[in-house]
Amino acid sequence: MPTPRFTPRQLTAFLAVADVRNFGKAGERLSLTPSAVSQLIAELESAVGFRLFDRTTRSVTLSPAGREFIPSARSVLKHFELAQSAADDIRNRAAGVVRIAAPMVIAGTILPDAIRAYAEQYPKVVIRIRDAAVDNLIDMVANADVDIAVGPDQYGDDSVTRISLFKSSWVLWCAPDHPLAKRKTVVWAQLRQHAVVAAGHDYERNVSLMHAGAAEGERIAPIDVVDNVSTALGMAAAGIALTLAPAYVGLLANKLGLVMRRIVDPEVVRHVCLYYSSTRAASPAAQGFLEHLVTWLEGKDTLGIPKRATKDAPSGS
Numbered sequence: 001m002p003t004p005r006f007t008p009r010q011l012t013a014f015l016a017v018a019d020v021r022n023f024g025k026a027g028e029r030l031s032l033t034p035s036a037v038s039q040l041i042a043e044l045e046s047a048v049g050f051r052l053f054d055r056t057t058r059s060v061t062l063s064p065a066g067r068e069f070i071p072s073a074r075s076v077l078k079h080f081e082l083a084q085s086a087a088d089d090i091r092n093r094a095a096g097v098v099r100i101a102a103p104m105v106i107a108g109t110i111l112p113d114a115i116r117a118y119a120e121q122y123p124k125v126v127i128r129i130r131d132a133a134v135d136n137l138i139d140m141v142a143n144a145d146v147d148i149a150v151g152p153d154q155y156g157d158d159s160v161t162r163i164s165l166f167k168s169s170w171v172l173w174c175a176p177d178h179p180l181a182k183r184k185t186v187v188w189a190q191l192r193q194h195a196v197v198a199a200g201h202d203y204e205r206n207v208s209l210m211h212a213g214a215a216e217g218e219r220i221a222p223i224d225v226v227d228n229v230s231t232a233l234g235m236a237a238a239g240i241a242l243t244l245a246p247a248y249v250g251l252l253a254n255k256l257g258l259v260m261r262r263i264v265d266p267e268v269v270r271h272v273c274l275y276y277s278s279t280r281a282a283s284p285a286a287q288g289f290l291e292h293l294v295t296w297l298e299g300k301d302t303l304g305i306p307k308r309a310t311k312d313a314p315s316g317s
Helices: 009-021 023-030 034-048 062-090 104-121 134-142 202-211 229-237 247-257 282-298
Strands: 053-055 058-064 093-101 124-131 148-152 162-172 185-187 198-199 224-226 241-247 261-266 267-279
Touching: 009 023, 009 034, 009 062, 023 034, 034 267, 058 062, 093 104, 093 134, 093 282, 104 124, 104 148, 104 247, 104 282, 124 282, 134 148, 134 162, 134 267, 148 282, 162 229, 162 247, 162 282, 198 229, 224 229, 229 241, 229 247, 241 247, 247 261, 267 282
Parallel strands: 093 124, 093 148, 185 261, 198 224, 198 241
Antiparallel strands: 053 058, 148 267, 162 241, 162 261, 162 267
16 A cells, blocks of 8 residues: 655645635744744645645735645544544544453342443443353463453463452352351351352362362352343242352342352352463553543442452462
8 A cells, every 4th residue: 555645734724725826824823933834835746646725915815736635634633533533532542442351140130230430420431241161261361361360369370460350258048938047157167058059179289279188078068050140049049059259249139139148167258350461561551541440440338348458468368
């Protein structure tokens, strides 16, 4: 594709002279001297290969070729202005596309509210949520499939940076008429007397490890392990079994009428983290939303989302 031989500055001078038909008045409009305007017009005429104006000592008029060139000149300048405006928006984090991955509960409950708050400030930024399995989050960031990921704490290599966003205790969720719903807190030993359904590998990583040294008869073994926490919550709501999940799933569980009870002795805590590439520079839009998300989540102490944890806090503390 050939490179244009003229510049936006030359086109601007041409249109100014075409509007006022006077080099001096055009110079006043552009904060240039008449000779500077004349020089720009001469350069443009040399670039396009034809005369733009017919000049006399008393008047400046458009040549036939100049009149034909005006619509194209205006169109080019308009596109330059749009490109400049787009560049300004991108630089100022006011436009762009941000891809963020998260597990189902976070993607469906926490992120939409954060995105809505961000859109009030930056309506041109498009945030696209990618539902993802917990185990895939770090790889999606490392492979540039997404700009940011949010999910349970995991450790990868140095190509992905991890920031702890908030922590949330693992709790019991059960139907209101379940026997354990009458208690303020529950100890782990009491769970062995009831049917438990677990969701995904989270139980294995964050809960069953607390009992790795216990005798087999003292361990809490779920009657079933389902893929999605929504399935486990639905089974709990139907009274089939109780389930264990972080407190922040209350954003879903409360809608099902489930009761939350703390599990103590010991209390198991999940850290939810934000992940981004350590090797690739984030786009201005992604960097802006990343900073917004960290700030927005601070102080969110409702529905099991306490104040943000410290950076790089260990899992299972």
